[in-house]
Amino acid sequence: MLPLLYSFRRCPYAMRARLALHYAGVQLKIHEVQLRAKPPELLRLSPKGTVPVLLLPSGEVLEQSADIMLWALAQADPQGWRRPELDAESLPWLALNDGPFKQLLDRYKYPDRHPQQTQPAWRAEAEALMLAPLEQRLARQAYLLGASPSWLDLALLPFIRQFAGVDAVWFEAAPYPALRGWLQAWVASDLFVAIMAKPALAAQSPGTN
Secondary structure, three states: OOOEEEEOOOOHHHHHHHHHHHHOOOOOEEEEOOOOOOOHHHHHHOOOOOOOEEEOOOOOEEOOHHHHHHHHHHHOOOOOOOOHHHHHHHHHHHHHHHHHHHHHHHHHHOHHHOOOOOHHHHHHHHHHHHHHHHHHHHOOOOEOOEOOOOHHHHHHHHHHHHHHHHOHHHHHHOOOHHHHHHHHHHHOOHHHHHHOOOOOOOOOOOOOO
């Protein structure tokens, strides 16, 4: 029996899970979920009804994307992307991304739902909170935790990609050349291309979707 991942191709949380699973070479089945018609079996496993959810052969259910990432990397980490000694540095970035930055990203992406401020105002808050600090970091090193990739790069990548896509013209002209280069390199990587293959076209190989 293979692990079963409930996923949605464009969900950034599901993307990060698929990135880690594919990198680790985990053999699994992927169920692409239609968010407007969630399968009853998903809701039985995880009443919160969000993706990703990973059902392990043991019957254990992982409901959080970061937990799925860390489980995958515990199975195999061929390039040493999980470095526990850097948790004191990486975990606060993860919390910042998944909490305050994700809230600002949603408000920037859907300004009509959040009329308390204009779209540019939401964007400016997100810039100060996340984009500018990431730019400073990537201006002096190739990846978020240093000279080599880490699981934190995978964890933040889908959210920065989503932010950049809200107004691609603005992002291309924004004063974040290092962040743009980091994003472009990851999006063009074989790893990212593999996990973003559409289900109808994707082979059932490790971690693809």
